Each structure stands twice: as structure tokens, then as C-alpha cells.
Amino acid sequence: MTARAAHTPIARGSPTTQTQTRRQLLLRGGLLGAAAVVTGASLRVPSARAIEPLSPDLAREALQRLARDTISGLVVFAVPGSDAYSRAQGVTSPTPGALDARAEQLVLDALDNFLPLPAQLTSPLAAALATATADAGLDPAVSPLTSGLEATAAELDGALGVVLASDETVPLSALVSLLLNLVATSVDPRAVLGPFPASPFANLRAAQKAEVFRRLEGDHAELVELLDSAAPEPGKETLSGFVRFLAGTLLEFAAFAPFTEFGVFDRKRRVAARRPVGWRLTRYLPRRHTPVDGRDELKGYYRGRRSAS
């Protein structure tokens, strides 16, 4: 089977419908909120205008904001603390959490710099940024609050188009975040409103975040429809398998990252600058910030046995 070029889905319906559904996708994906944040606009004030026109640079910044807020929402789901993201999910902890260990940065770095995913897996997600085909309906209670952002949405559309048309790749962290946010707004359409305009996922309660993962691990009919994976069957299967793999991997990284030395690691000297948060949380090697060369754990040999016959 030869490699397929990136597939651009064909939008269905009238141009007005296409525009509407794409705008809704931008909103649900968190991009509209992110654009609002980076331009100083507000999602809650219907008459607000964008303070400055959206440029491709601002579009890129919006994507980064989107990713950072979403991944922060992910890592505190695994290891809550007392930060704003933990408060938003309704589960906090008096001891340090994932953000105190800079876990979100580890996950962002992994996604953006070192996960070599090919376009066949990422382009359905990227294509969803460019065009949308499914009826990504919005909760009627939400629409009036966001309708005033038409201008911002139009400019974001245009700016994103420039970003996508250029040679640069949309960061994987943004694509993954788009996926989490889309499912988040299926779980709760009102998640587009919350302390984190750039990330509906980060606005969810913890139990709702779990529901996002239940859907990602389960049947993907709705999700695949939303992304319009109009690719032939093997393509849909590949995408589905990838989504399940991704869901599992995100949770594994979210649990691993906060307990590592990453947040305090001096990469040049290859040593932790101070005791890592995760070592404190787990009482690992009390008072140390470097690995040991040995421990006084030798108890002897079981029943004195030193060899087997």
C-alpha cells in the first residue's frame, strides 16, 4: 500500500453552513478562546471586538496557549495540586501537584519535539482545523454568549489558513489538545466558558475529564465522524487504533511526569538542582536530590542459600 498524501476532507452543505460549522469547531477546539486570550478579547462580552487584528504569529501563539492550558488540565487530573487548574476541576490537594513539578512542560516537549508522528495520523486532526464537515452543534445556551465573537472567529480563520498553508507543521501538542477539547465539548458544551477560554478540557470537572478518556478509549463513531475521516476503511481503523494508543499514552505520561526529576533538572550538568517534587511526595531518598550509589538493604541469603542445584 503506497503512502497517501494528506487528505483534505470536502465540506458538505452550503458555504454558510460550512462557515458556521467551522466556527463552531474553532470554538469547541479552544482555538477561538485562545485567540481571544492572546488578543485580549473576551468570550463573555458579546459586543467586544478583537483589540488587534489576528496575524499568523498570533494564531501560532493561540495554538501554543491552547496546548499549554489543555495539557496543564491533563496533568493535574493525574496529580492534583492547589493551582488554578486543579481548582477548576474541583479536585485539589494540599501537597504539591503536577504543575509544581513542571509536568506539563515535559508532556509538551514530548509531543512537540520528539514524537515522530507521520501526517497520516495527524492530518485528519489538522484538516479539522482547516475545514469542518460534521454538524458540530453548539448548546443553544452558549451561542448567544459567543455570537459577538464573529469578527474574532473570522480573523482566526484567516490567520490559521495562513499558518496551515505554510510549510510549518502545526505542533502536535496543539493537535492533541484540539482532540481533547473537541471531546470535552461533547461531554459538556458549556466547557467553552470557564476560567480557561483556551481550553474547554481544562474547564471540565475531574469526573468529566475521565469521561473524555472513556470516550477516547471506547467506540469512536462520533469522534471519527466529527473529524470526517473520509479516508477508506484501513485509514479509519488506523486512526481509531491511534486514538486509543494516544489516550493511553497521554495518561501514562501524565502520571509519570510529575514524579520525575524533570522540573528541576539541569540538563547541562545532568543533575537535579534541588530535591524533585516527586521525590518529596513519595518520600523517596529523604533529603537527597541525587541518586544513590548504593543502599544498606542487604539482609543476607534466604535460608542461607547461595546456589541452586
Added chain:
Amino acid sequence: MPDVIVIGAGGGGPVAAKELAGRGLDVLLLEAGPRYDDPERQWSRYENDANNPLDGYFRVGPSGRFEGPAWLRELPQNSFLWQVSGVGGTTLHYYGNSPRAYPGVFAGYEGTDRGAYDHAHRFPFTYRELIPYYEWVEATLPVQTAAMGTKEERFFDGAERLGLPLNTAKDVTRDSFRPQENAILQPGGTAGRTTDSRKLVYPKATGCTFCGYCLQGCIQPRRAPRNLKAKRSTDNSYVPMALTADRWAPGGRAVTLVPDAFATRIHTERRGGELVARAVTWRDTRTGDTHTEQAAAVVMAGGCVEDPRLWLNSGLPNPNGWVGRGFTDHFFDWVIGVFDEYTGNSGGPGSAARADYPGRGGLENVGLPPAIQAFTMALSDSGIRGSYRNGRGPGGPWDGPAGRVMGLELKEMLADVDRLLNVLVITDDDVEAQNRVVRSALPGDAHGPIPKVIFKHRQRTRRTVENREFLAREAARLLRAAGAKKVVRLDWAPLILHVQSTMRMGADERDSVLDGSGEARFVRRLFIADSAALPNGLGGPNPTLSAQALATRTAERLFVRYFGGDPFVGREAPVPSIDDRVTKAVLDLGGARARSFPLSMRENRNPRAAPAR
């Protein structure tokens, strides 16, 4: 041209290379990943720095881990594939566990439980026949009965209270428990008795210092010559022997080791109506240059995932469709006990206590530092505890449904990493054609089409599933008997770490890639000497020792068949890798930092270009 090219310097390649070099053959050993010639400086032992699969020093990818991405493999299901590239391969992060296979998975087994094993995929020879090769490898590594720390004491306490008898033999004949037979040097001097680094330097300390970093690479004791490092990963044992074979073997010849060399093609030609291996092309992962070298014989030892890929990318024949098929992974599970008192979970060797259940599989205690401990609690096919079950979430003699531990429960369980005790469930799993490695339809990388690893983990055979359920219950019972106040079962998604049988040897040409000597059925002069060659999952025991014993046998067969040599295993005493002659030779090459090969040797080697196929 060399006599033999060995592809892969992991758990098996160096074994074949050392044996052949010891017989005087000219061996070229290729390794896709880097060579760590200064591990005390290169291995920090911090968990993210070491084990992050994307940019850790043990990742699968080109050297220069911050300069470019890891090598992608497609995994179309929730699973974690734990490969390592580099000289030493996955023995770099292994625990040295070296149990023998269960006799029941071999031809000719007459035990009363013979119906309990995967009898359709047995070894094509008897267990008795492999014993001399086991003994040879056990003496070479060497393998020893493990010492105890606190976590082992707790595990043994639980096993005793379950009424399991102690097994004092090398072979397993009944449900029993025992200290691990580990390829780890025993603690001597100050080792295991102090945390003071200044007191733990060789020769004040010898052998295992109980640092707890098996998974991050063994550098202990500091300043020990490379072949006297505690854990007998092949970079500490077989590789130093291979590089110095001219110094300890009469007529021996030092192996040429080329790291950063990713084999991309095995070339063949027709001779006398047969397809015959004749050359290997590899790509220098740092420069992108390719080289081709001919040889009289080729040994593949790239592991269960890379061997099928290389075979298929080389266009080699696959008439029965079994290249890449029959992947056994011991269908792992993980059960954690939380205790009110100290367990020493994060210290000591990674695993020094086990229980064996022939016909079902086994259990072993595993100790971990905090971040990997947390990772083990986030891998599951059963959703998130307290939230959703993903269609599974089995109950049993553990607390609550199986599933991932997240949020406040994760923090609570991890509040003291040294009050946990982990039990790894290692299932005797059937060889199934549906679990396999194929080539991905996604775009290839610099080395061609990439592997896709498929595990139909919700469609495993009934025997496999029942074995796993039995062992998970036993693990929970053992932990409670040992005093655990809380027991959690994870119901892991596939953690592909113990890997066997994707290029299996077999009695029947309809479902095997290799004949009984380890030579490929469809390509002469091509042998496989790693765990992919194993006929099955061994009944559950950790595969490295069996892969190494089989690799020794295969090397011997190759030597006899194509170089007119005589068999040697069982006819002479093997030289252990800790022998003084080996130590002296290693020190002459540069000590713990012995370079893989003198630079001049590499520059002088003249690869003769062969026409590409």
C-alpha cells in the same frame, strides 16, 4: 570480508559473536544504537533522563537524543512497547533475571501436566538437550542465587504463608517459590551495607550495591572494570569478551563492533537452487552513509520487532506467513500491595524473588523508583478506577475494580514509595498467529518501512486468559498474606517487554521460520540468535537466559555446519566473563571505559560495496 556478520548487539547478538570469535572466526557485530563507553558519566540514573521513551538515554532512536526524534513504531492499540537501542540492547535495562524455561514446553516432555502447556508450539528438541547450553551461559555470565533485601523478605513471607514450598533446584517441577537466579554479581565488601558513595568504590565494594537502578543501567560499583560491573547485561559480559576474544580464547579473534549502524537489508543470491544470504547493508545513523559488507554467514539478532521488519524489508521469502507471527509477550499484569511498614520497594536489585507455577506462568516481585512506579499505575485496559471500566474492570481478591489509579488515589498510594510491594504477573501465553509484527502502511523512516506491532489483547486464547486470572488472584493472595492493607490490580494493557517467538523455531515447517538448528528455513546461511527465535513463551519464565542458551547452540551449529568446526559446549569449561584474563584485556583496552574498538581498526576496515538488490 568477515566470516560472519551479526546484526544487533542486544541480549543475543553478543552471545553468538563471542562464541564464534572464541573459535577464531572473524566477526563483524553491528548495532543500530550507540555504544556507551563511559556509563558512569553517561548514565545519570534519573528516571526521565534514562527512561523517557522519546528522549531518554535508553530510548530507541539515533544517538544525539536531543537532536532528533526517536524511531517510531506503529502500535494500533493501547499498549506500551519497551525497546532499547544501544550496545546491550534491552539487557541495559533488564533485571538480570535468568530462570530456565519450564520443561513442559519442550519436545518429549512426559510430565503428568503435559496438557497444561502450549503443546502445539513446542521446542523441536528436548529440555535435556538444552541443559548443557544453559550451564554454559550460567557459567559465562555468571548466574547466581540472589541475595535478599527487605522487599524480598516480604515476598518470601507471603509465599511461605500461602504454603508454597521452596524450590532449591535450577529446574521447576511444581508450584514453588525461590530467590531469583540472577545474572548479577553477589554483593561483597561494603556493597549493600552503606549509602556512602565514598565507601562504595571498587574494590572496596564488589558486585551489587543495592542502588535500585537496574532499569536505568548498571554502573556499580564505580571504578570497577567494565566486565566486573554488577549486572551482567551483555555490555558488561559478552561484549567485553567478544572485543577481547584474542586474549582469553586459544585461537580467538577480537570482534569488530560497529555502533550507530542500522542494518537495512540482507542480500541474498541463488546458489545451487537455494537462496543464500551473502551480504548486509547498513546505514550509519549519524552521517547517513550506507555500507555493505559480504560474509559467509549472517546472524540476525535485532529482536522480536526489528527482525521481521528487516526480513520483510529485504524482500526475503515468507511462504508460510510466519515471519513476525506468533508474538508471545507473557500477557503481563500488575498487582500492588500497600503496607503500613517499610518494604524497601525502591532499593535493591529490580527483582530478586519469584514464584513459579508450571503450566500457568509465574510471579515476581519488582521494585521501582517513584516515576516508573507511577507509570505502572496508569497503564490499564480497564479504564480509570472509580470512573469507568472500559468494558472490563474485573473484581477479585483485590480492592475495588481493576483499572488505572489517578488523582487523589494515586497521590495517596504513592505517599511513601517504600511502603509498596509490586508483583508482576508473567503469564504462560499461547503462541497465536494474530499477535504479530507487520510493516506499517504509515510512511517509513530513514531505514525503510517501520514495524507495526499488533496484539489482539481482548481475543487471547482461553488458556492464556485463565492462566492470567489465576496468577492475578495468587498475586493478591500473596500480598495479603504478606500483610498488605490495600491491594490493587491494574489489568495492564499490553506492556511489551518480555518478547518471544516472532521468528520462531519449530518442528513443523508450516508454522516456523527456523529449523531446529536456528537456521532460516527459506534462506541458507542466515541464522537468528535472539528471543525471536524461541519457539514459544517458555511457559512464562523471563526469556533472556533461554534466548542466550539457544543463541549459543545456534552459534555452535553455524560453526559446525559452515566452518568445519567441532561442537564445544559441554566438552570444555567456559571462561566466565569475570575471568582475570578478560579483566586484564578490558583494562588494557581502557578499563570501564573500554572503547568498542580501536579507532584505527574501524578506519582500516574496507567495506566492499556489493550490488544492491
